[in-house]
Amino acid sequence: MREDLLYFIWRHNKLPTEQLCTGNGETIEIRAPGTQNRFAGPDFFNAQVEIDGQLWAGNVEMHLKSSDWYVHHHQTDENYDNVILHVVWEDDIAVFRRDGTQIPTLEVRQYVSDQLLNGYQNLMNNSRTSFINCEKDLRDVDSFVVENWLHRLFIERLENKSRLILDLLEESKNDWEAVLFMLLAKNFGSKVNGNYFLERAKQLDFSVVRKTTNESMQLEALLFGHFGLLQVDDCSDSYYLQLKKEYKYLSSKFGLTENLSKPEFFGLRPLNFPTIRISQLVNLYAGNHNIFSKLMEVNSLQNIYKAFEISTGPYWEDHYTFGKLSKKRVKKLSKKFVDLVIINTLVPLKFCYAKYLGRDWNEDLIAMVSDLGKEDNSIIKNFEQIGMKTQNALESQAKLELYTNYCTKNKCMQCTIGTQLLNRNT
Incomplete structure (x- = not known):
């Protein structure tokens, strides 16, 4: 069990709309789950939750156990003063803000269906695979969904490559x-x-x-x-x-x-x-x-x-x-060598320089890399073997990002393909 399942349940409205209660018996109605925060601070910003008839707007924090609130020292961190609901898998202790007020806690394990839980465990069971968790089910994902996700991953890869460039610029x-x-x-x-x-x-x-x-x-x-x-x-x-x-x-x-x-x-x-x-x-x-x-x-x-x-x-x-x-x-x-220069140097540099100038060259860069041939390495060959064909360098770059920062880290619930598969079964 990982916290990312809690994020999925909350973000995709997998809890029943009625009969939700806090550990103290207060009724809960989720009006808006808020926006997931992938950086430091509470897990979801600007959520709206009605608790015992009172509408609250603020942040939501999630843990496997409510006692993790103290393990992470949130009780002394002002960034968590505006948490309106603590969502946990197991409610093992009451938690309080810095001012001493108790935070309502929602224990979700009693509300999650066996179907969803079995689907999650099946997806995360990498003992049945040789490459990535979803390799046996990948063909079931809509090609349009995969294509859009790969485009997002390509931009994400450029963002990650930008870190080196920004460091070098500073130096x-x-x-x-x-x-x-x-x-x-x-x-x-x-x-x-x-x-x-x-x-x-x-x-x-x-x-x-x-x-x-x-x-x-x-x-x-x-x-x-x-x-x-x-x-x-x-x-x-x-x-x-x-x-x-x-x-x-x-x-x-x-x-x-x-x-x-x-x-x-x-x-x-x-x-x-x-x-x-x-x-x-x-x-x-x-x-x-x-x-x-x-x-x-x-x-x-x-x-x-x-x-x-x-x-x-x-x-x-x-x-x-x-x-x-x-x-x-x-x-x-060779052309192959120049292609690698384009992929690894020119495109990331153009991406950073466009941002420096306040311009958006993303579509031009996507078009440029889409016209380059795919890269040839073991990761791309493994994707081919499980039925995920690679047409060009944009897709090969996106798949390298997917494999390195999602598949190998079991971040299936942060991956569009993983959430699509779990949504399909629930």
């Missing part, structure tokens, strides 16, 4: 160009080196990047050195030694801190080697000023792909690591 004193650089660095590091690249990018004053963008050799030396790629033992390669010399000069000029850490190569395909990704990142920025402004103005996928038509420098056409020749190959960013 960079609202330098949007610097934030774009940090997010791109994270993307270019991919899954293995993403966090390492982000931390290194955060520790590099972006003004130094700005000052070196007109000299590709300086920019390449700066980024290769700062990201820990100029620490090769016994390398006599002339290009490597030139970069090393240039980075030493830049370190002295700009007071850069020596980096003793290194990115990972192990387990990566050669095209994902950090050397290749840093060279591509260099070519994106070399001679290219105000990239953020340009990308924020671009709305078509075609123009975004054009902006990311970049490859490595000439040296890396026949190298993957310093000093080791390989078969010559032009190493451009």
